[in-house]
Amino acid sequence: MDMNTIEAVVPTTDPAQWRDGDAWLAGGTVLFSYGSTVLKRLLDLGEAGWPAITVTEHGIDLAATCTVAELYALPRDAEIADREWPGLALFRPCCDSFVASFKVWNMSTVGGNICTSLPAGPMISLCAGLDAVATILSPDGGSRTVPVADFVVDDAQNVLAPGELLRSIHLPASALSARVAFRRLSLSNLGRSGVLLIGRLDPDGGLVITVTASTKRPVQLRFPAGQVPDAGTLADAVENSISWPLYHDDIHGLPAWRRDMTFKLAEEIRAELRGESMVVSGDFWPPHATSPQPSAQPAQPGTP
Numbered sequence: 588m589d590m591n592t593i594e595a596v597v598p599t600t601d602p603a604q605w606r607d608g609d610a611w612l613a614g615g616t617v618l619f620s621y622g623s624t625v626l627k628r629l630l631d632l633g634e635a636g637w638p639a640i641t642v643t644e645h646g647i648d649l650a651a652t653c654t655v656a657e658l659y660a661l662p663r664d665a666e667i668a669d670r671e672w673p674g675l676a677l678f679r680p681c682c683d684s685f686v687a688s689f690k691v692w693n694m695s696t697v698g699g700n701i702c703t704s705l706p707a708g709p710m711i712s713l714c715a716g717l718d719a720v721a722t723i724l725s726p727d728g729g730s731r732t733v734p735v736a737d738f739v740v741d742d743a744q745n746v747l748a749p750g751e752l753l754r755s756i757h758l759p760a761s762a763l764s765a766r767v768a769f770r771r772l773s774l775s776n777l778g779r780s781g782v783l784l785i786g787r788l789d790p791d792g793g794l795v796i797t798v799t800a801s802t803k804r805p806v807q808l809r810f811p812a813g814q815v816p817d818a819g820t821l822a823d824a825v826e827n828s829i830s831w832p833l834y835h836d837d838i839h840g841l842p843a844w845r846r847d848m849t850f851k852l853a854e855e856i857r858a859e860l861r862g863e864s865m866v867v868s869g870d871f872w873p874p875h876a877t878s879p880q881p882s883a884q885p886a887q888p889g890t891p
Contacts, residue, residue, distance in 0.1 A: 651698025716785030
């Protein structure tokens with residue numbers, strides 16, 4: 588998409604340089620798709636030089652400029668091969684949820700997807716589901732942190748003030764150490780996520796279910812150790828936590844369908860993590876041969 592109002596592209600990572608009419612440019616997959624008739628400058632993060640991924644004993648730090656392709660490769664990286672982090676199993680299904688080509692994967696960034704703040708943003712789902720915390724840089728030289736689950740406040744709306752820049756996202760080791768479950772549904776085989784839920788059974792026995800895609804913003808249901816719900820209690824919690832206006836409504840799914848599938852997938856996740864008899868719905872979990880997405884294909888001998 589041509590943007591014929593742009594007067595300058597400025598390489599910078601300094602929010603102090605931001606002014607009205609500017610937009611931050613990372614991968615640009617959304618910015619160039621939709622275009623603009625009002626922007627004057629693009630503040631280009633392409634030469635930021637931030638390490639895409641940093642792994643420590645405390646967890647994983649993702650630069651906002653980390654690409655989807657780089658994130659997709661991480662679970663097979665030798666640097667984390669010896670870590671007991673079951674939560675890594677969520678990375679590839681969430682990347683697959685873009686339902687995008689390798690060209691998009693190599694340009695689209697984790698931070699860009701979070702900042703676009705669409706209900707179906709799979710990096711929002713992944714990071715919210717793993718209790719990630721975003722670091723935000725301000726034009727006045729300060730910084731602040733916000734849980735990714737609280738970063739998105741509505742469809743395409745978030746907590747960023749004018750000029751603020753998402754710098755990085757921290758995925759804590761405590762959440763990565765949890766047992767996880769993933770469910771995603773779409774109205775078509777290669778469609779945008781209509782419902783995407785992530786469940787965690789934490790090492791302390793607590794249960795966390797994060798609802799995205801069906802809702803305009805992430806919704807988390809938390810149950811402490813010793814209070815993991817049965818099916819009825821979970822259904823009541825979903826009913827009480829998600830009001831009707833919060834369900835998203837667009838061509839990818841009516842609110843009534845999204846609501847019904849949220850209840851269905853939440854119960855599947857609860858049963859799976861509790862080791863109870865359950866069924867499996869969704870596009871990418873567990874692997875099946877008919878999935879169009881590479882991470883859902885059964886591994887072939889000799890492939891990484």
